[in-house]
Amino acid sequence: MTARTEPQPQPATPDLLYSQDEEDLRSAVRALLADRAAAPTVIAATEADTPYDPRLWEALATGIGAAGLLVPEKLGGQGASHREAAVVLEELGRSVAPAPYLTSSVVATETLLALAGDGGPAAALLGELASGARTAVLAVPFATPPADPAAALATLDGTVRGIADAAVADVLLVPTAEGLYAVEATAPGAAVEPLVPLDLTRPLATLTLSVATGTLLAAPEASATAVERGLLAGAGLLASEQLGIAEWCLTETVRYTRERHQFNRPVGSFQALKHRMAQLWLEVVSARAAARNAADALATGSPDAPLAVAVAQAYCSGVAVHAAEECVQLHGGIGMTWEHPAHLYLKRAKADSIAYGSAGTHREAVAELVELPAP
Amino acid sequence: MSPAVDAAELRRRTRDLLAAHPPATTDRTDFLKARFDAGLAWVHYPEGLGGLDAPRSLQQAVDAELAAADAPDNDPRRIGIGLGMAAPTILGFGTDEQKRRFLRPLWVGEEVWCQLFSEPGAGSDLAALATRAVRDGDDWVVDGQKVWTSSAHAARWAILIARTDPDLPKHRGISYFICDVTDPGVDVRPLRQITGEAEFNEVFLSGVRIPDSHRLGPVGEGWKVAQTTLMNERVSIGGSRIPREGGMIGPVSRTWRERPELRTHDTHQRLLTLWVEAEVARLTGERLRQQLVAGQPGPEGSGMKLAFARLNQQISGLEVELLGDEGLLYGDWTMVRPELVDFTGRDAGYRYLRSKGNSIEGGTSEVLLNIVAERVLGLPAEPRNDKDVAWKDLSR
Ligand SMILES: Cc1cc2nc3c(=O)[nH]c(=O)nc-3n(C[C@H](O)[C@H](O)[C@H](O)COP(=O)(O)OP(=O)(O)OC[C@H]3O[C@@H](n4cnc5c(N)ncnc54)[C@H](O)[C@@H]3O)c2cc1C
Numbered sequence: 001m002t003a004r005t006e007p008q009p010q011p012a013t014p015d016l017l018y019s020q021d022e023e024d025l026r027s028a029v030r031a032l033l034a035d036r037a038a039a040p041t042v043i044a045a046t047e048a049d050t051p052y053d054p055r056l057w058e059a060l061a062t063g064i065g066a067a068g069l070l071v072p073e074k075l076g077g078q079g080a081s082h083r084e085a086a087v088v089l090e091e092l093g094r095s096v097a098p099a100p101y102l103t104s105s106v107v108a109t110e111t112l113l114a115l116a117g118d119g120g121p122a123a124a125l126l127g128e129l130a131s132g133a134r135t136a137v138l139a140v141p142f143a144t145p146p147a148d149p150a151a152a153l154a155t156l157d158g159t160v161r162g163i164a165d166a167a168v169a170d171v172l173l174v175p176t177a178e179g180l181y182a183v184e185a186t187a188p189g190a191a192v193e194p195l196v197p198l199d200l201t202r203p204l205a206t207l208t209l210s211v212a213t214g215t216l217l218a219a220p221e222a223s224a225t226a227v228e229r230g231l232l233a234g235a236g237l238l239a240s241e242q243l244g245i246a247e248w249c250l251t252e253t254v255r256y257t258r259e260r261h262q263f264n265r266p267v268g269s270f271q272a273l274k275h276r277m278a279q280l281w282l283e284v285v286s287a288r289a290a291a292r293n294a295a296d297a298l299a300t301g302s303p304d305a306p307l308a309v310a311v312a313q314a315y316c317s318g319v320a321v322h323a324a325e326e327c328v329q330l331h332g333g334i335g336m337t338w339e340h341p342a343h344l345y346l347k348r349a350k351a352d353s354i355a356y357g358s359a360g361t362h363r364e365a366v367a368e369l370v371e372l373p374a375p
Numbered sequence: 376m377s378p379a380v381d382a383a384e385l386r387r388r389t390r391d392l393l394a395a396h397p398p399a400t401t402d403r404t405d406f407l408k409a410r411f412d413a414g415l416a417w418v419h420y421p422e423g424l425g426g427l428d429a430p431r432s433l434q435q436a437v438d439a440e441l442a443a444a445d446a447p448d449n450d451p452r453r454i455g456i457g458l459g460m461a462a463p464t465i466l467g468f469g470t471d472e473q474k475r476r477f478l479r480p481l482w483v484g485e486e487v488w489c490q491l492f493s494e495p496g497a498g499s500d501l502a503a504l505a506t507r508a509v510r511d512g513d514d515w516v517v518d519g520q521k522v523w524t525s526s527a528h529a530a531r532w533a534i535l536i537a538r539t540d541p542d543l544p545k546h547r548g549i550s551y552f553i554c555d556v557t558d559p560g561v562d563v564r565p566l567r568q569i570t571g572e573a574e575f576n577e578v579f580l581s582g583v584r585i586p587d588s589h590r591l592g593p594v595g596e597g598w599k600v601a602q603t604t605l606m607n608e609r610v611s612i613g614g615s616r617i618p619r620e621g622g623m624i625g626p627v628s629r630t631w632r633e634r635p636e637l638r639t640h641d642t643h644q645r646l647l648t649l650w651v652e653a654e655v656a657r658l659t660g661e662r663l664r665q666q667l668v669a670g671q672p673g674p675e676g677s678g679m680k681l682a683f684a685r686l687n688q689q690i691s692g693l694e695v696e697l698l699g700d701e702g703l704l705y706g707d708w709t710m711v712r713p714e715l716v717d718f719t720g721r722d723a724g725y726r727y728l729r730s731k732g733n734s735i736e737g738g739t740s741e742v743l744l745n746i747v748a749e750r751v752l753g754l755p756a757e758p759r760n761d762k763d764v765a766w767k768d769l770s771r
């Protein structure tokens with residue numbers, strides 16, 4: 001690699017604020033989640049057999065129209081962008097509500113969008129996802145980073161482990177050496193086996209295919225490009241979910257430590273705690289800028305998008321985990337209980353830090369993109 | 376209040392200024408004076424005081440147009456305290472006469488300002504200050520000692536806070552003055568610092584006579600006036616657009632690209648982490664800027680100083696280490712009294728040492744964390760025992 005001395009090319013200035021429409025969308029989603037996905041409901045749901053509340057999904061996907069935000073109107077969607085989808089994910093992170101939004105409405109949808117140009121089965125499936133009538137997931141391990149999609153199966157035969165939300169998906173998008181297939185979850189030869197996940201609010205499953213049949217959506221090369229695009233959007237918007245998690249953790253910790261008294265004072269008046277929460281606030285504020293930057297770069301199709309996504313993931317993963325860990329610690333004994341929702345956030349944050357590539361993996365992507373090569 | 380002028384009108388006035396005073400043939404100071412008089416210095420200031428009562432957000436367009444025409448600027452590094460702290464305080468609390476006397480030479484850079492706040496016994500706890508000002512006819516007579524005063528050796532004027540009533544609780548007995556640093560009672564002595572140079576000073580005040588007309592705000596209300604100064608000191612970041620790799624991360628990234636022989640796996644990991652954090656801090660500053668322009672200022676400003684202080688220290692520390700053998704050397708320990716405050720200039724060793732001040736000057740990081748915790752997050756204050764006690768009765 002040659003050394004370069006010129007300054008880095010500067011991207012166009014991103015819009016890092018929220019529009020009024022985005023704030024309105026946020027209010028609608030927040031109100032719905034407060035109603036349908038309050039903490040006790042979410043905790044109870046983790047112990048039920050059905051990982052998702054179908055009425056919540058219907059209200060979010062269809063009622064609010066969130067499922068089709070990324071899909072153009074002519075394909076049956078809302079014709080909005082990653083900026084709006086990011087706002088939905090902030091709210092889903094803030095409530096750790098179980099919903100296949102990231103996997104179906106972002107990653108699977110974005111993958112199909114790369115293939116739907118000339119109609120065909122991809123466009124038809126996209127319409128179904130956009131309406132929220134059906135859900136799909138990309139059948140790759142949840143930890144797969146965008147720059148390095150895991151080796152695809154040779155054919156529709158074999159096993160893919162640790163697919164997020166596969167247990168609730170109607171359709172599995174399976175990348176193989178022959179191209180990308182859409183396989184019905186109920187197709188003969190396809191078996192989805194639930195796993196016990198660290199994050200109770202996002203089920204994982206193993207897909208086993210034995211000479212299954214599916215619809216070919218794309219040839220190998222187009223398939224690889226589409227999968228990469230889906231994963232890039234997933235990684236980029238995951239940062240907004242992480243922001244939402246961190247925000248909830250900070251807000252709740254501040255609220256609790258203002259009220260909880262020990263040594264005849266609110267524990268939140270002790271400087272050792274105040275400084276930790278102030279530090280977290282700074283991290284949350286910074287995570288917001290990084291997440292907004294990634295969403296805006298994806299929305300505008302900026303050439304800066306891969307870097308914006310890598311920076312956001314390299315930063316926001318750590319912030320969400322840090323916030324959730326502090327939340328548990330500063331709640332003391334209550335923070336360790338099953339009843340208190342703090343653990344749901346810790347589990348989601350930790351799982352998210354692995355999803356779509358770890359912070360370290362994304363830093364390696366940064367090294368590549370800005371030419372700071374390893375020794 | 377509807378703005379007196381809009382963007383189009385500002386553009387017209389900027390072009391008129393450039394036409395009447397072509398930068399190529401106009402003396403630097405003359406140009407700056409003409410710019411001030413045209414109301415294009417800080418457009419949000421009142422007419423006649425360097426501004427046009429225009430929205431603050433329009434300043435950028437004026438600055439960009441002038442920069443494109445190669446017009447001289449008023450080097451904020453040299454006059455930072457005047458521009459960033461004295462000016463908004465004078466504008467907020469000064470009499471008409473004070474505004475007319477001080478703002479123009481301040482902005483043009485003919486008169487440099489310094490800040491006589493900190494004392495050996497009062498740093499973070501600034502309101503504990505002991506410098507006395509005693510009324511004598513139309514004057515105040517000031518005695519005391521100030522310390523860590525940046526640029527006092529280059530300054531013409533100082534903003535000064537002093538105790539005017541020791542019988543009141545500490546926050547209430549303070550008044551705020553404009554002090555003539557050339558007064559014979561002012562003794563400025565270089566205070567050599569960690570870098571070898573003397574950017575700041577000790578300042579001894581003995582029998583300094585300050586006319587009452589140089590008092591800012593009412594007697595005894597100096598703490599309130601000082602809040603304006605301190606707020607402006609801490610929130611001065613965020614006004615300008617920083618390019619990618621624009622801060623401390625720039626030099627170390629260039630070294631990495633140009634000197635492959637220095638690379639190690641450990642420094643690579645640390646560099647990448649810091650590169651990402653510097654980029655995120657840049658974006659956070661950019662978001663703050665966009666909020667200001669949109670008229671929705673957020674509290675993020677109070678965090679930016681914290682973020683940059685930490686980053687500057689970590690990045691410059693990594694840079695010294697990356698340089699290996701060369702990191703063992705230092706450019707120059709000669710004691711000089713620089714006119715400019717320069718964080719990023721000189722070499723890696725200098726940057727490393729100078730950046731240690733970033734978490735102390737203008738409020739320590741610990742004090743800023745307190746401010747964020749209490750004012751932004753609304754966490755309870757720690758119990759205190761100095762609120763209703765007369766200053767003279769406090770233990771010291
Ligand atoms: C390069 C530089 C330039 C400066 N320029 C100027 C200038 O031009 N004019 C001027 O007036 N001053 C100037 N200062 C002084 C600066 O404002 C003070 O040094 C600063 O406010 C800290 O005060 P102190 O030095 O007395 O430290 P102290 O207040 O004694 O602090 C000592 C330590 O205790 C911590 N601490 C203190 N109070 C608390 C608290 N409540 N909670 C937690 N921790 C606490 C501090 O963070 C610090 O770590 C400058 C300082 C530097 C380093």
